[in-house]
Amino acid sequence: MARLNARHPWSHNDHFHRWILSNLPARRRKALDVGCGQGGLVAALAPLFDTVVGNDADPAMCDDTADRCADLANVTIAGGDWAHLDGPFDLVTMVAVLHHLDVDAALRDVRDLLAPGGRFLVVGLAPPRSVTDHLWDAASMVTNPLIGFAKHPRVSRVGPQPPSYPVQDPVMAYDDLRRRTEAVMPGARMRHRVGFRHTIAWTKPA
Numbered sequence: 495m496a497r498l499n500a501r502h503p504w505s506h507n508d509h510f511h512r513w514i515l516s517n518l519p520a521r522r523r524k525a526l527d528v529g530c531g532q533g534g535l536v537a538a539l540a541p542l543f544d545t546v547v548g549n550d551a552d553p554a555m556c557d558d559t560a561d562r563c564a565d566l567a568n569v570t571i572a573g574g575d576w577a578h579l580d581g582p583f584d585l586v587t588m589v590a591v592l593h594h595l596d597v598d599a600a601l602r603d604v605r606d607l608l609a610p611g612g613r614f615l616v617v618g619l620a621p622p623r624s625v626t627d628h629l630w631d632a633a634s635m636v637t638n639p640l641i642g643f644a645k646h647p648r649v650s651r652v653g654p655q656p657p658s659y660p661v662q663d664p665v666m667a668y669d670d671l672r673r674r675t676e677a678v679m680p681g682a683r684m685r686h687r688v689g690f691r692h693t694i695a696w697t698k699p700a
């Protein structure tokens with residue numbers, strides 16, 4: 495799978511930016527991307543919100559995002575603890591980040607940071623545990639090279655590359671994460687997706 499990905503490379507995380515952009519809240523004053531990495535999503539959100547804050551625990555990622563967004567006057571970069579940033583936010587996003595965090599605390603912090611009517615959008619990873627998880631992973635294995643071929647038809651000669659941001663293996667299973675999310679964010683919509691990912695969407699009640 496890694497060799498196939500290297501021949502027709504695509505970003506499994508960036509692939510979901512379109513899902514995020516098509517699920518934005520109606521009110522778009524302030525957005526926060528937690529664990530922004532190299533800032534691709536921050537740059538994509540900037541034209542759509544009054545203010546976008548990119549946060550990452552890794553100073554090198556904050557520098558990358560600052561460079562990428564240097565021409566975007568409404569973007570601010572905040573290192574360190576995102577839970578104490580000045581809210582409220584109309585949107586909080588986490589792409590491949592929630593599994594780096596203390597999930598229960600992070601969900602509560604997001605709930606507190608969101609404005610009424612604000613939205614939390616997550617693209618996440620979880621190890622396969624249930625039959626359903628394994629079926630979705632099988633679907634991802636089939637679709638993975640097809641998506642790669644569609645996005646990058648020419649064979650890349652570069653070979654497998656190390657990730658350009660800090661990564662961590664997920665340990666919390668999908669069903670466990672769904673239970674914990676439902677406890678803090680009742681009514682959250684969680685879905686398996688191809689690309690070995692899931693999504694969570696929750697709107698804070700007005």
Ligand SMILES: C[S@@+](CC[C@H](N)C(=O)[O-])C[C@H]1O[C@@H](n2cnc3c(N)ncnc32)[C@H](O)[C@@H]1O
Pocket residue numbers: 507508528529530531532549550551552555574576588589590591594595659660661662
């Ligand atoms: C797998 S990368 C994903 C980066 C980016 N969201 C993307 O989709 O390309 C996970 C990111 O989360 C960041 N991160 C890890 N723990 C964090 C924390 N406690 N607060 C903020 N960012 C964190 C890492 O530094 C890394 O940039």
